[in-house]
Amino acid sequence: MNIPFPVKETIDSRRSARSYKLTAVDRDIISSIKDFVNSMEVTFEHNVEIRFFNADPTKTLYPLMISPPDNIAFMSETDIISISKVGFVGELLVLFAQSKGISTCWYGHYKLSELERLMPHLRSADDFKEANMGYGYSKGITTGRRAICITPIGYYDDSGLRLMDRMTNKKFSFKRKKIEELLENQNDYKNLSEDVLYALDLGRKAPSAANAQMWRFAFEDDFKTITIAMPVGYKHFKWEHPNVDIGICASHVWLGLIDKGYDPQVTVSDDSGRAVWRIGI
Ligand SMILES: Cc1cc2nc3c(=O)[nH]c(=O)nc-3n(C[C@H](O)[C@H](O)[C@H](O)COP(=O)(O)O)c2cc1C
Structure with missing residues (x-):
């Protein structure tokens, strides 16, 4: 690619x-x-x-x-x-x-x-x-x-x-959560490869409405598949369509893996009213 x-x-x-x-x-x-x-x-x-x-x-x-x-x-x-x-x-x-x-x-x-x-x-x-x-x-x-x-x-x-x-120096503010705060299971951090951490770092820098950063990362398939979704039941009081933002974040993670030489497979499915992206390496 x-x-x-x-x-x-x-x-x-x-x-x-x-x-x-x-x-x-x-x-x-x-x-x-x-x-x-x-x-x-x-x-x-x-x-x-x-x-x-x-x-x-x-x-x-x-x-x-x-x-x-x-x-x-x-x-x-x-x-x-x-x-x-x-x-x-x-x-x-x-x-x-x-x-x-x-x-x-x-x-x-x-x-x-x-x-x-x-x-x-x-x-x-x-x-x-x-x-x-x-x-x-x-x-x-x-x-x-x-x-x-x-x-x-x-x-x-x-x-x-x-x-x-x-x-407020808005143009240059770039406040983002750390990867650790975005993991569904914080214990996963120690199992992540340098390449996956690189991709998640680009994912966390994605833009989101009101900078809400509602994406969470989890893993399947012995850490060979990254899932990206908002928490079940997530709601923001001002932004009605956070699944747009989840897609944005998924594109950053996908780009990060391509940048590291992978050919990642991408799927997206509807689970409990949320878009769940799966990016397999
Ligand atoms: C799906 C989406 C919708 C957004 N809608 C608005 C908007 O209606 N008005 C606005 O001023 N900014 C909007 N933003 C911009 C965000 O506020 C901005 O991305 C976020 O604060 C992070 O800042 P950055 O993009 O400079 O990194 C939107 C961003 C996304 C991803």
Whole structure:
């Protein structure tokens, strides 16, 4: 498997950007992102569609942020497995963009009516009502294909940082739990190989909504299979779709193993309302 960017360096340098220059992304870079999407090889079936759209800086799409011209919507069905695959596939795009000097930020909460105006994608007024809180795709159960998350793609602009962001140095904060805290069974730590620890270290650096880091790691098959899932019954009071984040984390672990020369097999299944990713080496 050939990953067209340096895995660790790209993951270590990515941060969510919430301030962008209002200039369009170089067309060659947009083409390279499109080529990457079309040639992306993952070892599981998926139905995730990446849709590019332009935003209007005078209208609110992202809360508290002016939209840069170029943006992407990650589209899929809304069952648990499909939205988790959005995380996995979408994060590969995010990292590829990062390696080209393009900033991103996953947004689960965006103004749905403005997205629909810019990029009509809902089937009916009922689709819109299902997401009746106005932000994001849904607070409850929905049907059909939808934009699950969106991201701006553009050039980071630190002169536009809000005072609060400067004071808290938000752009560069990278607070993450330690691997030990993310193991379902802490006693497993001593049995993990250097390569598995390398992959889990990249996994723990994944972005998650409100930086909740709801992923937990466990092992099967004499430590030859890593499982990644949220705890049974996990709920976050602000983010309704944490299985997206689990897919993001799984993509980092997968990339870490590829970086160490493995050809990891990936499956994802629904277990107690959670997406459970299994990555076998
Ligand atoms: C699925 C998902 C949804 C997110 N939704 C939002 C959002 O609606 N608004 C926002 O400002 N940030 C959002 N974020 C960005 C997270 O807050 C950010 O990834 C996290 O705080 C970690 O910071 P980092 O990405 O800079 O490492 C989202 C991230 C993920 C993975």
